[in-house]
Amino acid sequence: MSGEQELGITESKNHNTGEWYAEVVQKAKLADYAPMGGFIVTRPRGYELWERLQNHLDGWFKETGARNAYFPVLIPESFLEREADIVEGFDPEVAWVTHGGYEELEERLAVRPTSESIITPFMSEWTRSHRDLPMRLNQWCSVIRWEATETKPFFRTKEFLWQEGHTAHATEDGALDEVMMRLGQYERLYEDVLAIPVLRGKKPEHDKFPGADMTTTVEALMPDGKSVQGGTSHALGQSFAEAYDVTYTDEDEEERTAWTTSWGLSWRALGALIMTHSDDQGLVLPPAVAPEQVVIVPIWQEDTKDDVLQYATEVAAELEEAGDVRVHLDDRDQRNPGFKFNEWELKGVPLRIEIGPNEVEDEVVTAVRRSDNQNTKRELDRTELVDEVDDQLDTVFDELYAKAAENLAENVRTATEPEEIMGTIGQHGGFVKTPWCGDEACEEVIKEKVAAEIAMLPLEDGEAPEAAVEGGEEVAVEGDECTMCGEDATEVAYFAKTY
Amino acid sequence: MSGEQELGITESKNHNTGEWYAEVVQKAKLADYAPMGGFIVTRPRGYELWERLQNHLDGWFKETGARNAYFPVLIPESFLEREADIVEGFDPEVAWVTHGGYEELEERLAVRPTSESIITPFMSEWTRSHRDLPMRLNQWCSVIRWEATETKPFFRTKEFLWQEGHTAHATEDGALDEVMMRLGQYERLYEDVLAIPVLRGKKPEHDKFPGADMTTTVEALMPDGKSVQGGTSHALGQSFAEAYDVTYTDEDEEERTAWTTSWGLSWRALGALIMTHSDDQGLVLPPAVAPEQVVIVPIWQEDTKDDVLQYATEVAAELEEAGDVRVHLDDRDQRNPGFKFNEWELKGVPLRIEIGPNEVEDEVVTAVRRSDNQNTKRELDRTELVDEVDDQLDTVFDELYAKAAENLAENVRTATEPEEIMGTIGQHGGFVKTPWCGDEACEEVIKEKVAAEIAMLPLEDGEAPEAAVEGGEEVAVEGDECTMCGEDATEVAYFAKTY
Ligand SMILES: [Zn+2]
Ligand SMILES: [Zn+2]
Numbered sequence: 001m002s003g004e005q006e007l008g009i010t011e012s013k014n015h016n017t018g019e020w021y022a023e024v025v026q027k028a029k030l031a032d033y034a035p036m037g038g039f040i041v042t043r044p045r046g047y048e049l050w051e052r053l054q055n056h057l058d059g060w061f062k063e064t065g066a067r068n069a070y071f072p073v074l075i076p077e078s079f080l081e082r083e084a085d086i087v088e089g090f091d092p093e094v095a096w097v098t099h100g101g102y103e104e105l106e107e108r109l110a111v112r113p114t115s116e117s118i119i120t121p122f123m124s125e126w127t128r129s130h131r132d133l134p135m136r137l138n139q140w141c142s143v144i145r146w147e148a149t150e151t152k153p154f155f156r157t158k159e160f161l162w163q164e165g166h167t168a169h170a171t172e173d174g175a176l177d178e179v180m181m182r183l184g185q186y187e188r189l190y191e192d193v194l195a196i197p198v199l200r201g202k203k204p205e206h207d208k209f210p211g212a213d214m215t216t217t218v219e220a221l222m223p224d225g226k227s228v229q230g231g232t233s234h235a236l237g238q239s240f241a242e243a244y245d246v247t248y249t250d251e252d253e254e255e256r257t258a259w260t261t262s263w264g265l266s267w268r269a270l271g272a273l274i275m276t277h278s279d280d281q282g283l284v285l286p287p288a289v290a291p292e293q294v295v296i297v298p299i300w301q302e303d304t305k306d307d308v309l310q311y312a313t314e315v316a317a318e319l320e321e322a323g324d325v326r327v328h329l330d331d332r333d334q335r336n337p338g339f340k341f342n343e344w345e346l347k348g349v350p351l352r353i354e355i356g357p358n359e360v361e362d363e364v365v366t367a368v369r370r371s372d373n374q375n376t377k378r379e380l381d382r383t384e385l386v387d388e389v390d391d392q393l394d395t396v397f398d399e400l401y402a403k404a405a406e407n408l409a410e411n412v413r414t415a416t417e418p419e420e421i422m423g424t425i426g427q428h429g430g431f432v433k434t435p436w437c438g439d440e441a442c443e444e445v446i447k448e449k450v451a452a453e454i455a456m457l458p459l460e461d462g463e464a465p466e467a468a469v470e471g472g473e474e475v476a477v478e479g480d481e482c483t484m485c486g487e488d489a490t491e492v493a494y495f496a497k498t499y
Numbered sequence: 500m501s502g503e504q505e506l507g508i509t510e511s512k513n514h515n516t517g518e519w520y521a522e523v524v525q526k527a528k529l530a531d532y533a534p535m536g537g538f539i540v541t542r543p544r545g546y547e548l549w550e551r552l553q554n555h556l557d558g559w560f561k562e563t564g565a566r567n568a569y570f571p572v573l574i575p576e577s578f579l580e581r582e583a584d585i586v587e588g589f590d591p592e593v594a595w596v597t598h599g600g601y602e603e604l605e606e607r608l609a610v611r612p613t614s615e616s617i618i619t620p621f622m623s624e625w626t627r628s629h630r631d632l633p634m635r636l637n638q639w640c641s642v643i644r645w646e647a648t649e650t651k652p653f654f655r656t657k658e659f660l661w662q663e664g665h666t667a668h669a670t671e672d673g674a675l676d677e678v679m680m681r682l683g684q685y686e687r688l689y690e691d692v693l694a695i696p697v698l699r700g701k702k703p704e705h706d707k708f709p710g711a712d713m714t715t716t717v718e719a720l721m722p723d724g725k726s727v728q729g730g731t732s733h734a735l736g737q738s739f740a741e742a743y744d745v746t747y748t749d750e751d752e753e754e755r756t757a758w759t760t761s762w763g764l765s766w767r768a769l770g771a772l773i774m775t776h777s778d779d780q781g782l783v784l785p786p787a788v789a790p791e792q793v794v795i796v797p798i799w800q801e802d803t804k805d806d807v808l809q810y811a812t813e814v815a816a817e818l819e820e821a822g823d824v825r826v827h828l829d830d831r832d833q834r835n836p837g838f839k840f841n842e843w844e845l846k847g848v849p850l851r852i853e854i855g856p857n858e859v860e861d862e863v864v865t866a867v868r869r870s871d872n873q874n875t876k877r878e879l880d881r882t883e884l885v886d887e888v889d890d891q892l893d894t895v896f897d898e899l900y901a902k903a904a905e906n907l908a909e910n911v912r913t914a915t916e917p918e919e920i921m922g923t924i925g926q927h928g929g930f931v932k933t934p935w936c937g938d939e940a941c942e943e944v945i946k947e948k949v950a951a952e953i954a955m956l957p958l959e960d961g962e963a964p965e966a967a968v969e970g971g972e973e974v975a976v977e978g979d980e981c982t983m984c985g986e987d988a989t990e991v992a993y994f995a996k997t998y
Binding site for chain 2: 032034035036039040041042043044046047048050051067068069070071072073074076079091092093094095096097098099100101102108109111118121122125137141142144146158159161
């Protein structure tokens with residue numbers, strides 16, 4: 001059993017995306033499969049990605065009035081049943097606790113599939129006056145949805161980590177603003193932190209969150225042509241507030257019913273991150289989430305070892321202290337530089353710095369960006385090291401984003417015949433936009449043939465997603481006919497295969 | 500329904516500790532009772548305490564080699580059964596998932612009561628060589644233990660939040676060092692952050708973690724004379740490594756079995772925090788965990804309002820920016836200063852600053868420490884405000900710590916007759932130390948009579964807890980007889996009523 005052979009990725013991203021993805025996840029030590037189908041173990045390198053993502057999002061949530069809380073992991077069946085859509089939507093996938101110790105419980109308890117049905121009743125208790133609104137709660141937790149599908153780490157698991165935000169507002173406008181603000185924060189996470197451009201849209205009526213007025217989504221297009229629902233933000237209207245009795249006394253002393261929202265982003269974002277940027281050498285990470293942003297690999301002979309290591313140590317210290325960069329100096333004796341290069345490439349470190357006797361003499365370092373397909377070696381001047389490294393890290397982000405944006409821009413196409421939708425998706429994947437009447441049956445036609453569905457609809461009132469203009473031809477709805485049935489079109493639908 | 504009356508604490512800490520505690524928790528908006536007995540909802544002000552506690556502990560864990568991970572919330576029954584002591588110890592209190600959706604599961608899944616039985620098998624997979632050791636994992640999560648007791652927020656709940664650390668080591672010494680290092684970090688959390696002095700000890704044989712060689716504990720004495728087990732760190736010997744096959748190839752190419760540890764601290768620390776410092780006016784918090792460290796209450800008349808508010812705003816900004824202090828300026832129009840004083844006292848803000856026209860004119864502020872029973876008003880000079888406020892916050896910590904330390908020092912007593920143990924605990928509570936033969940039956944004698952048990956035994960080899968010398972008379976074990984049965988004593992036992 002050779003450690004070196006084991007280390008490398010053997011599958012091809014282009015030809016065998018699924019197997020390649022699974023291999024990257026395991027060999028970069030992000031996650032392992034648990035013994036129970038549908039469950040995974042998130043290893044420290046994977047969990048650290050989640051922590052960095054959390055730190056960004058949690059900071060934005062707190063700046064915009066959301067406060068973290070923690071509600072029970074178990075929810076009585078009768079609570080789920082109080083909102084008819086929730087029970088209908090989630091009942092088939094609930095894991096049920098029926099026994100505590102040796103006793104059978106009087107009432108079954110659901111392992112939370114989502115927490116509207118336990119959080120909204122408390123919002124009811126805590127809301128008396130209009131002054132208590134808006135009320136904005138968030139929790140970071142795990143949820144379980146018992147779906148019997150193949151396990152795909154971070155994309156398809158029965159248990160997953162997420163955050164779920166829940167808010168109550170005095171007015172519908174307040175609730176809608178909240179929905180769009182949170183969607184904007186998800187977009188910011190993908191675009192500014194994970195280097196993944198996304199499209200903002202809403203889900204068709206039949207694909208909304210159970211009980212919601214509107215479900216909005218950010219969709220990310222993966223390199224294999226499938227769309228990932230990257231995060232969703234729901235306008236829940238008054239159905240939950242009515243079911244769980246969230247009312248408040250308004251300024252005019254009238255009792256009114258609140259408007260609620262919920263919004264969630266799961267570790268599926270890590271799946272999108274891994275899938276989007278990584279390559280046949282392994283993981284590729286944007287600097288903001290990378291556990292190590294820079295790895296220094298010293299290259300020495302017996303007689304140059306001391307000088308090289310001393311110089312490398314100084315460089316590491318300078319970057320850490322003056323540059324506030326996360327640096328790892330790989331000074332292992334028992335591994336050669338080539339082995340180290342491969343290992344850190346596999347682990348996705350954004351910038352590799354090589355230091356040998358020449359670098360010491362010339363007072364420079366040699367840098368290679370993980371995002372640079374040419375592996376170009378660049379000399380960085382020691383005297384401007386902190387700035388140079390900052391620039392290189394920025395360039396890593398820019399290169400990753402540009403490549404993903406190019407993939408998106410090239411893969412939004414237009415179709416006006418059913419065969420064209422199916423042909424285009426079959427051949428290229430990506431998004432195909434087309435006029436649609438709003439009838440689920442017309443989506444089914446496409447779904448049955450090429451397993452593609454409506455990933456999203458552009459948002460109304462000026463909230464149109466960028467790609468509606470950027471990619472493909474413009475699609476006019478007004479006066480147009482549904483591509484599938486010929487009835488009047490009411491929407492532009494973005495069809496895609498989805499994760 | 501008067502808001503003002505509702506706000507205040509009506510129970511007395513001295514006379515009705517249990518009811519008083521429950522009232523403080525609810526009125527300071529830390530937690531509420533969930534509809535299912537044994538479960539609570541942690542509200543934002545309570546969760547923020549947990550987050551600050553987490554930040555401290557998590558930072559220390561990471562500095563000392565532990566890395567966060569996430570393992571499934573559900574554990575197959577067969578995994579629990581692989582370690583005999585674990586299944587015996589936890590089986591009576593496991594919540595079982597038996598159904599996924601509409602299907603009955605082939606094997607029952609435990610909602611994690613603790614994670615040795617799912618983490619250790621993965622340590623086995625990840626450990627090949629001595630170079631993989633020590634392996635140090637930690638996870639922040641919730642666990643469920645189905646005990647049928649009265650709910651007491653943070654102290655007694657079926658579900659609780661905690662961290663559980665799990666490590667594997669090549670040698671027994673390595674494992675024991677780890678156990679003591681983590682216990683030291685728990686001690687540091689209590690003493691340096693929460694302002695609660697603790698005693699370090701170990702649990703008697705019959706009260707160890709199931710399967711452990713040794714369970715160490717930090718014990719905190721509450722004002723009502725009961726001891727709280729504040730955090731435990733377990734030397735698991737090789738029993739878990741053997742059961743789950745954690746072996747490694749040593750430098751000499753021999754296959755050896757690892758030594759493992761686990762260590763956990765739960766939100767019970769919040770219970771101890773609330774119980775220790777708070778008073779009949781409500782919550783009292785040490786500055787390190789307080790959501791607001793300083794509250795500014797402006798006091799104005801119509802004609803002074805602008806000046807007072809402007810000055811107060813400047814003071815708030817200066818403290819926030821130059822002092823890095825968490826400040827809240829309570830400029831609500833509809834509440835008078837007295838109401839605000841009461842509300843922020845109830846919420847435990849460490850320092851209140853009052854600003855009226857006189858303060859503006861004299862370029863001072865008036866400060867009142869929450870920890871000062873006399874409510875002394877102090878003038879702080881505006882020109883040295885940041886330093887002065889820092890000093891006052893330090894003094895809050897010192898006052899809280901001193902009071903708790905005094906309670907502990909006064910309540911460690913010695914007894915050499917069974918009636919003396921029972922009499923002392925009945926009259927004063929606190930710890931009573933006495934020679935003990937090591938036999939559980941001798942503990943039972945005391946337990947049956949006054950519901951006190953052995954909270955801890957001083958640690959051997961110089962790791963003696965401070966109070967063994969600080970409080971009460973010294974107890975010699977050598978040559979002494981067990982107070983209960985007269986056989987040779989082998990330990991000094993600290994009896995106490997416990998939470
Ligand atoms: Zn149609
Ligand atoms: Zn005895």
